[in-house]
Amino acid sequence: MEDFKEPKSVSKKIDTLRSQIETANHKYYVLQAPDISDQEYDDMMSDLIDLEKRFPELITPESPTQRVGGSPSTGFSTVLHVDEMLSLSNVFNMEQLYEWRKRTEKNIGEPIKEFILEEKIDGLAISLTYSSGLLLRGATRGNGRQGEDITENLKTIRSIPLKLMGSDFPDDFEVRGEVFFPLSAFEKYNEERVGNGEVPYSNTRNAASGALRQLDPAEAAKRPLDAFFYSIGNVRNTKIISQYQLLKKLKDWGFKTNLNSHLINNFDDVPDIINKKIETRLALNYSIDGMVIKVNKIDFQEYLGNTSKDPRWATAIKFPATKVETKLIDIKISLGRTGVATPYAVLEPVDLDGVTIKSATLHNLDYIRSKDIRAGDDVVIQRAGDVIPQVVKPSNINNRISNSTEFQMPEECPVCFSQLIKYENDPFTRCINSKCSQQMKRLIEHYASKQSVDIEGLGEGIINQLFEKGLIRSITDLYKITSDDLIDLEGFGQKSVKNLLDSIEKSKTKPISRIVHGLGIPHVGSELSEVLTDYFGSIDSIFLATYEDLQQIDGVGPKISESIHKWFETTENKKLLEELKLLGISYKDLTIKTTSNILSGKNICVTGQLSKFSREEIKNKIKMLGGKFHSSVTSNTNILIAGENSGTKLQKAENLGIDIINEEAFDSLIRSNV
Ligand SMILES: [Zn+2]
Structure with missing residues (x-):
């Protein structure tokens, strides 16, 4: 050491x-x-x-270890903004934009040569205060005069600097920006929420807001938030002379700035840039709801000042709302793989941003009731955060049919006709029949997905066909499909039949963590599947684990233990595991071949800094020698391999009287056994 x-x-x-x-x-x-x-x-x-x-x-507070160091709080304290965080005035078309320019130039008394055009991120405005280059505080915009102190949650966003780079930043200053939820992570995040029995977010702004308002920073840290920065609260106290220079300075100091900003020398370029942006904005990884135009020179900004509500030197150019109206033909129920019944609208097909929309989400019964949306209504549709189409409300010119009735959740599952159940404290209505074919379809889709056993070519459409032909009713049926079964299916030829059968066969040897994930155990996502298989080594051992065993694992609390335990206790699931085993699905990690049994039955944990092995290498060595790799020290641990600078794990192992060996001892153990 x-x-x-x-x-x-x-x-x-x-x-x-x-x-x-x-x-x-x-x-x-x-x-x-x-x-x-x-x-x-x-x-x-x-x-x-x-x-x-x-x-x-x-x-120190700015140490990178302190990003997720904050303890859960019971509420957020109020922060007064030194300089008010004003909102922006809006223009809705080019005519209004040119009027804004005319007004602004009249106020200045001369033509304005330079503007900056920036994307208007549809996120949450925040303010960060830095003192001597260190992050002191982060706050929400709130009502502009006062917001909430969310420093601990903002620190979990890795693109926010805790300590600034360079040296020419002001001693005390405030930076403003927008926190957003990346679109690429949104859908998956919502799926996880539903899997955990939580209500999905209808758009990315709500998802970002939900994350920032978490009372436990460790929870906030799990959300993939990001942020762009674009202004300084008290810019007059700096030597910065233009918005363009300001963006460059922010970048130099380590802030993430949006690279899609334009310096405008010819105002007549603006309409083209905006029209192009409207066409291409769906390709961005964040939602934008317009663009912001700012006078570039800070002198001019100062001279123009603010009205009582908003700055005169900037305005937001709102994109035309991506809303359309159509007829809501019917309200139906869809079932997810966990049996959650969600109402959705069947629509008269309508074009929205170049995409034909035939159905849209209605979230839940409360939503439908509060908006009084009924079958037969003319309704307004929009894409929420540019992702999922949703029904906003009945349209203003709605000619409601005379015999229209309020929507009722059906009493029976529309697929298997068993009774739908709504538990207390559960926002969802559920079909709890595990044999329900709709749930089974979604489960098989999940089992075949990339994150699970990755059966290429087995998507929703083919699964539906296989169900209709009565060829599959469960995961195990997948392994009984023959080429004769497939060749008659729509869109199948010799080659695609062979490809599908090959990838079904290949799925048998996927790492067991992927199989565990594919089983669709509630609360067990891909990360936890890996932790479980690392810890237990085989599906059989997870199966035999008691409720208490499960709780020994880092990050597994009572709720998750119960969910896993209950899943393995269920008769149908036991049968499923038996059958999969008979079909030749590997229940042990085949990616690692056991070459010796010297560590057989030993639970081994590793800590500290190793010089001979990487984490991955030592993990594999342990498995090759028949041992089990554990990520944390518990009373079940047999050996701790301790490297340089070992911390709490070493202490814990000492307290528990566990055998502790160093890297050299482990290395010679391997050498004597090859
Ligand atoms: Zn059902």
Whole structure:
């Protein structure tokens, strides 16, 4: 272990690690050009954590370890904004935009040569206060004069600098920007929510807001939030002379700025840029609801000042609302793989942003009731956060049919006709019949998905066909399909039949974590599936695990343990596992071949910094020698391999009287057994 007798050398080492980690964060999250591996990053982080544990007096709030360090709170305190966070005035067409320019030039008394055109992110406005280059506080916009202190949650966003880069930033200043939820992560995130029995978010702005308002920063950290920055609260106190320069400075200081901003020298270019943006905006990874035009020179901005509500030197150009009206033909129920029954609208097909919309979500019964939406109504449709089409409300010119009635949730599942159940404290109505074919279809789709056993070519359409022909009723039936069964299906030829059968066969040897994920156990996502299989080594061992065993695992609480335990206890699921085994599905991790049994039955955990092996290598070695790799030390752990700078795991192992060996001892153990 490195000896730090000299306090100066410790704090120097800590400083170096912190600056290396923050540089890596900046390259990864802000510039999106990482130059070190995840492993190198993790190693630096674990070194820093270990050092800070040994020298807790050296922990500072801006240390990268403190991003998820905050403890849960019971509420947010109020923050007064030093400079009011004003909203922007709006224009809705080019005519109004030119009027705005005319008015602005009249106020200045001369033509304005330069403007900046920026995307208007549909997220949440926030304000960050920095003092001597360190993040002091982060707050919501609130009503503009006062917001809420959400510093701990904002610190979990990796693209927000805790410590600024460079040196020419003002001593005390406030930076403003917009937090958003990336579209690429939105759908998957909603699926997970539904899988966990939570209500999905209808758009990305609500998802971002929900994340920032988490009382537990550890929860907020799980949401993939990001942020763009575009202004300084008290810019007159800086030497910055233009908005263009301001964006550049923010970038130099380590903030993420939107690279799609335009410096406008010819105002007549603006309409073209806006029209192009309307056409291409769906390709962006965030929602925008317009563009913002700003006078470039800060002098001019100062001179123009604000009205009582908004600055005179900027305005938002709102995109035409992507709303259309159509007829709601019927309200039907769709079932997810966990049996949740969600009402949706069957629509007279209508074009929205170049996409034909035939159905739209209605969220739940409460939503339908509060908007009084009925079958036969003319309704307004919009794409929520540019993702999922939803019914907003009945249209103003709605000619409601005379015999229209309020929508009722059906009493029976529309697919299997068993009774639908609504439990107390559960927002959803559910079909709890595990044999229900609709649930089974969704489950098979999930089982075949990329994150699970990845059966290429087995999508929703084919699964529906296979069901209609009575060829499949469960996951196990997939493995009984023959080429004769498939050749008659719509769109199938010799080649596609062979490809599908090949990928079904290949799915038998996927890592067991993927199979566990594919089983669709409530609350068990792909990450937890990996943790479970790492910990238990085989599906049989997970099956045999008690409720208490499960709770030994990091991140598994009572709710999840119960869910897993209940799943494995269910007769149908037991039968499913038996059948899959008979069909030749591997229940052990085949990616690692066991070459020796010297560690057989041993649960092994690794901590600290290793010099001979990477984490992945030592994990595989343990498995090859018949042992089980555990991610945390528990009373079931038999051996702890401790590297340099081992922290709490080492202490815990010592307290529990677990055998502790160093890397060399492990290495010679391997060598003596090859
Ligand atoms: Zn059903």
